[in-house]
Amino acid sequence: MAVASNSIFSTHQIIWKNPRTRFGNRFSVVSSTWGCSNEGKFDLGKSRFKFRSALEMDFEGVENLSFAGNSNEYLGLDVVFEEELKEKGFLGLRKTKLVCTIGPACYSLEELEKLAIGGMNVARLNMCHGTRDWHRDVMRNIKRLNEEKGFCVSIMMDTEGSQINVVDHGEPSSIKVEEGSVWLFTTQKFKGSRPLTVKAHYEGFSEGIMVGDELVIDGGMTSFVVVEKLGNDLRCKCTDPGLFLPRAKLSSWREGKLINYGLPTLLEKDWADIEFGISEGIDLIAVSLVNDAEAINHLKNYLSSKSSKPIKVLAKIESIESLHKLEEIVEASDGVMVARGDLGVEVPLENIPTVQEDIAHVCRQLNKPVIIASQLLESMIEYPTPTRAEIADVSEAVRQYADALMLSGESAIGSYGHKALSVLRMVSSRMELSSREENRQSLLHQCQLGTSLPDRIAEQICNCAVEMANNLGVDAIFVYTKHGHMASLLSRNRPNPPIFAFTDDGSTRMSLNLQWGVIPVLVNLSDDMEDNISTTIDLIKAKGLLEQGDAVLVVSDVAPSGACTNAFQSIQVKTID
Numbered sequence: 001m002a003v004a005s006n007s008i009f010s011t012h013q014i015i016w017k018n019p020r021t022r023f024g025n026r027f028s029v030v031s032s033t034w035g036c037s038n039e040g041k042f043d044l045g046k047s048r049f050k051f052r053s054a055l056e057m058d059f060e061g062v063e064n065l066s067f068a069g070n071s072n073e074y075l076g077l078d079v080v081f082e083e084e085l086k087e088k089g090f091l092g093l094r095k096t097k098l099v100c101t102i103g104p105a106c107y108s109l110e111e112l113e114k115l116a117i118g119g120m121n122v123a124r125l126n127m128c129h130g131t132r133d134w135h136r137d138v139m140r141n142i143k144r145l146n147e148e149k150g151f152c153v154s155i156m157m158d159t160e161g162s163q164i165n166v167v168d169h170g171e172p173s174s175i176k177v178e179e180g181s182v183w184l185f186t187t188q189k190f191k192g193s194r195p196l197t198v199k200a201h202y203e204g205f206s207e208g209i210m211v212g213d214e215l216v217i218d219g220g221m222t223s224f225v226v227v228e229k230l231g232n233d234l235r236c237k238c239t240d241p242g243l244f245l246p247r248a249k250l251s252s253w254r255e256g257k258l259i260n261y262g263l264p265t266l267l268e269k270d271w272a273d274i275e276f277g278i279s280e281g282i283d284l285i286a287v288s289l290v291n292d293a294e295a296i297n298h299l300k301n302y303l304s305s306k307s308s309k310p311i312k313v314l315a316k317i318e319s320i321e322s323l324h325k326l327e328e329i330v331e332a333s334d335g336v337m338v339a340r341g342d343l344g345v346e347v348p349l350e351n352i353p354t355v356q357e358d359i360a361h362v363c364r365q366l367n368k369p370v371i372i373a374s375q376l377l378e379s380m381i382e383y384p385t386p387t388r389a390e391i392a393d394v395s396e397a398v399r400q401y402a403d404a405l406m407l408s409g410e411s412a413i414g415s416y417g418h419k420a421l422s423v424l425r426m427v428s429s430r431m432e433l434s435s436r437e438e439n440r441q442s443l444l445h446q447c448q449l450g451t452s453l454p455d456r457i458a459e460q461i462c463n464c465a466v467e468m469a470n471n472l473g474v475d476a477i478f479v480y481t482k483h484g485h486m487a488s489l490l491s492r493n494r495p496n497p498p499i500f501a502f503t504d505d506g507s508t509r510m511s512l513n514l515q516w517g518v519i520p521v522l523v524n525l526s527d528d529m530e531d532n533i534s535t536t537i538d539l540i541k542a543k544g545l546l547e548q549g550d551a552v553l554v555v556s557d558v559a560p561s562g563a564c565t566n567a568f569q570s571i572q573v574k575t576i577d
């Protein structure tokens with residue numbers, strides 16, 4: 001038995017250990033790729049942004065790791081987490097999760113594997129693009145990699161929605177729009193492009209629009225005034241010259257107020273896509289153009305009757321209307337995506353940072369994971385290094401304790417998707433370290449969530465467990481969970497050590513992939529909690545991840561048979577011998 005001492009609500013033999021000492025110079029891998037010395041000070045003499053070598057250095061051992069365990073001692077631990085833990089130690093482990101949009105640049109098995117090795121936790125498939133056959137192949141390839149290579153990459157489908165605001169001039173690149181030039185916005189379907197003509201994707205795009213209304217492209221790239229209505233089409237004059245990008249987003253305004261179309265969130269095509277997603281075993285659905293909680297509740301009810309496995313539903317916040325109903329939407333959903341691309345079409349750009357912070361705050365208060373999406377490293381679609389401003393933006397999202405960061409075009413169509421992922425990985429690690437040193441999580445104020453006594457007990461146990469874990473400097477937190485609730489309550493407190501969430505439910509494992517600082521691990525759990533604790537400690541120790549003298553804080557809410565559930569919620573501290 002690996003466990004020597006065992007104390008319930010005690011501080012028995014806990015010794016603070018510095019991972020930089022314990023793991024020697026391995027810990028410095030995080031900072032050395034950024035030109036930092038072991039002490040974390042900037043060494044300006046060294047070259048920065050060595051992304052390729054960082055990728056190779058960090059994960060060169062992944063190929064040699066194996067996933068299989070025997071039936072009695074099964075341990076479903078993601079090989080990438082395992083390698084990262086070996087390299088960087090418990091405290092050095094990246095806590096912020098990474099989402100990659102899959103597109104033409106990265107859909108092959110080989111490219112997907114590179115992204116998985118690079119730290120992709122969730123693959124996003126945007127149903128606006130590609131055919132179902134294309135998406136099926138990608139989904140199956142991801143599942144194959146998970147099964148055969150021991151990765152744990154969740155699959156998130158992003159619904160298309162009405163595409164009400166998408167317009168396209170048909171050229172492959174941007175077009176200049178001159179002041180005073182007159183353009184036709186049309187629903188006619190034709191191949192390629194016509195001079196001064198823009199195709200609207202949504203047939204009813206001009207409904208309710210009147211002469212004199214303003215059309216704004218991509219939140220201000222260029223603007224027009226409607227000068228004539230021609231059936232469904234609009235003739236418009238440019239009032240603010242600029243650029244027209246392919247697949248631009250349009251918003252319509254009257255006297256400074258946004259014109260709302262009031263369309264349903266999920267259309268026929270979305271329901272068919274969702275059906276397809278269920279049949280392919282997706283883990284998460286990100287719902288576009290959510291305007292109220294009703295759409296989320298409706299989908300969740302539908303999924304619970306149609307899908308044999310639980311699928312988590314995330315609301316994309318991308319309209320002014322969704323901001324007005326933010327709390328009810330967050331409450332109804334299993335998580336949120338701050339879809340800054342579309343949000344920036346309706347919300348003035350200077351407001352985006354505070355809106356993002358507010359959404360992240362509400363999500364943490366209500367204990368829902370939040371993804372920060374769009375344009376994080378936009379310049380890397382074309383260039384091999386990010387701009388300084390992009391690094392500052394990513395760092396700010398990490399400082400706000402976002403659960404996950406998302407790549408869009410950077411991975412889907414960019415030439416440097418893997419480097420972009422590597423940048424997210426390194427910036428996250430760097431900023432998390434600095435937040436820990438500042439002890440910023442002490443600034444997090446959590447509201448009480450539960451109303452029932454059992455819920456309040458679970459919440460209090462998790463709050464206290466994290467405080468203990470931080471004060472004692474334990475190496476890891478272990479939690480045993482069926483549906484992931486206790487793991488998410490622990491994550492909400494943003495503890496210093498990583499949270500190993502042991503579950504025997506495959507869907508819980510995949511959904512926990514989005515939660516900050518949680519390493520989901522699939523194991524066989526029994527009714528005997530002491531047995532679960534000692535078995536999992538032995539399994540983690542056998543992987544070489546725990547060693548003599550390490551301390552683990554154990555939180556459990558799995559009841560032994562016959563016991564009242566609450567009677568068995570506990571915090572224990574174990575030291576390893």
Ligand SMILES: Nc1ncnc2c1ncn2[C@@H]1O[C@H](COP(=O)(O)OP(=O)(O)OP(=O)(O)O)[C@@H](O)[C@H]1O
Pocket residue numbers: 101102103104126128129130158247288341342407408409412413
């Ligand atoms: N499956 C795909 N097939 C082809 N191109 C894709 C695919 N997925 C993404 N892309 C490309 O990558 C770019 C970025 O993708 P992303 O889905 O993030 O943005 P988007 O099209 O603006 O949609 P949304 O507004 O829903 O984010 C798209 O503009 C598109 O060109």
Ligand SMILES: CC(=O)C(=O)O
Pocket residue numbers: 316318338339340341342343373374408
């Ligand atoms: C991701 C997305 O849909 C957006 O930013 O608009």
